[in-house]
Amino acid sequence: MKRRQFLTCAATALAAPALMTRRAFAAEPGAPLPIPAVMEIGPDAGHTLTARNGTRAFMDGAPSPTLGYxxxxxxxxxxxxxxxxxxIDVVNRTDDPITAHWHGMHVPGHLDGGPQLAFAPGQTWSPELPVDHPAATLWYHSHVHGQTADQVYRGLAGMIIVDDPDVDAGLPDDYGFNDIPLIVQDRNFDRSGRMSYDLGMMGVMQGFRGSEILVNGAIRPKLTVPGGLVRLRVLNASNARIYDFSFADGRTFHQVGTDGGLLPAPMGRTTLQLAPAERAEIVVDFADRAPARLVSRDVGSGGMMGGGSMMGGGGMMNGGGNSDSTFEVMSFDVGDAAVTAPATLPKTLPSDIRDMGEPVRTRSFRLNLHGGGMMGSMFNTLIGRDGQAMGINGDSYDMNRIDQAMQLNETELWRIDADMQAHPFHVHGTSFQVISQGGRAVDPQQVGLKDVVLVDGPTEILVRFDKCATAETPFMYHCHILEHEDAGMMGQFTVS
Structure with missing residues (x-):
């Protein structure tokens, strides 16, 4: 039996670290990395994904109220x-409306799981998804307007892998052994050790940042890997934090995939930046059998209210607090298991990046922080002209308004810029190509297919849609700092 088949039946148990608090001291790392159980979704009935209330003790003796699928x-x-x-049948057993948004999947608007498709407690949504997407690492999460940040923070999220049976990339693919999902999140914990979401003004404006790192739901865990090539599928599922990953020993790794699928060739790296909702597949060689620590530089979001360091609701990140510091994400040691194929990386990969042709029109988007400055009285300065704190092109999100109308199979150039800080910009229903970022030209072959781009200065993308979206169930474009999205930094569009 392959490890993938075994792990479909049972997930690794989550061992809770010792009780700690973020204000007094940091939680001790080292719990085994939980490996999510696999749900293979095909054309047959019987695949049920139930959203429910839960309780999880992230630290000993301190159960936290949570949500999960x-x-x-x-x-x-x-x-x-x-x-x-x-x-798949998505069942709502929580106390509030939810959705299941298939982030990154190329599906029509009525299957996308956006805000218009929220369904109430006790109801079931049963989409039939035509899987028309290259092999890739995607994810799913609830997407209810005004509640996305809270619901994702509390646990309504998970990873998706799309396999292409016609493509053999020659990469490690033994799930749970040398092909590992890493869902990276930052969370806060109160003095009792319970997870907290104490959102204040700074949390709304900069996005909420926690003071402890979770990977697959465990605080700074450890994974035992074979002494060879290991594929790590890294998802930044944090509400707002930007990571700049590296290994503490400075080792080189190779990036083989990004949001929308594989790159044309492995790219050697020593650092990897991921904004909220971005994904990357990397391959690390543990043949030296040396233990390793995955760390991140403490990246700021830039400019706004002097917010350079990544701080949690009540304290700095694991003793960090400036852009020159680093914090631990997780650690690795090398076990005695036999090394499995492949022994080397392929020189090229079966990428799906294609020539999109010349754009037939250009659209401009500006991500706005309303309020005309920060000198007024606290929250009053956060409210824009239409009653929400943020918007795009001067307007906050309105579920009853269609902001743009796109045409099927036409390439467009989108120019995006932002007020005061960097914003991860996400487009539903397609993958796009980044051609400039921060005012500098980008080679799409180096960056790969994307559905999120960090807008830190003028940014240009080429987009093309081959899935329809009606006014009743439109696609979204929005900032993926979830507090910004909930505060109105989102628009919606049709494709016909």
Whole structure:
């Protein structure tokens, strides 16, 4: 039996670290990395994803109220196959409306799981998803307007892997052994050790940042890996934090994939920056059998209210607090398991990046912080002309307003800029190509297919849609700092 088949039946148990508090001291790392159970989704009935209330003790003796799909916190890894319909029943057993947004999937608007498709407690949503997407690492999460940040923070999220049966990339693919999902999140914990979401003005304006790092729901865990090539599928599922990953020993790794699929060739790196909702697949060689620590530089979001360092609701990150400091994400040691193929990386990869042609029109988007400055009285300065704190092109999100109308199979150039700080910009329903970022030209072959781009200065992307979205169930574009999205930094569009 392959490890993938075994792990479909049972997930690794989550061992809770010792009780700590973020204000007095940091939690001790080292719990085993939980490996999410796999739910293979195909055309048959019987695949159920139940959103439910839960309780999780992230620290000993300190149970926290949580949300999860099929479990107390987060959800199973959903595995789809390209060219094969995926039938799934999403059941709401929580106390509030939810959705299941298939982030990054190329599906029509009525299957996308955006805010218009929220469904109430006790109801079931049963989409039939035509899987028309290259092999990639995607994710899913609730997307209810005004509640996305809270629901994702509490656990309504999980990873998706799309497999392409016609493509053999020559990469490690033994799930749970040399092919590992890493869902990276930052969370705050109160003095009792319970997870907290104490959102204040700074949390709204900069996005909420926690003072402890969780990977797959465990605080700074440890993973035992084989002494060879290991593929790490890294998802930044934090509400607002930007990570700049590296290994503490400075080792080189190779990036093989990004949001929308594989790169044309492995790219050697020593650092990897991921903004909220971005994904990357990297391959690390542990043949030296030396233990390793995955760390991140403490990256600021830039400019706004002097917010350079990444601080939690009540304290700095694991003793960090400036852009020159680093904090630990997780650690690795090398076990005695036999090394499995492949022994070397392929020189090229079956990427799906194609020439999109010349754009037929240009659209401009500016991500706005309303209020005309920060000198007024606290929250009053945060409210824009239409009653929300943030917007795009001067307007906050309105579920009853269509902001843009796109045409099927036409390439467009989108120019995006932002007020006062960097914002991760996400587009539903497609993958796009980044051609400039921060005012500098970008080679799409180096960056790969994307559905999130960090807008830190003028940014240009080429977009093309081959899935329809009606006014009743439109696609979204928005900042993926979830507090910004909830505060109105979102628009919606049709494709016909």
């Amino acid at each position: 099929e479990q107390d916190y987060l959800g199973p890894l959903l595995r789809f196959q390209r060219g094969r319909t995926a039938n």
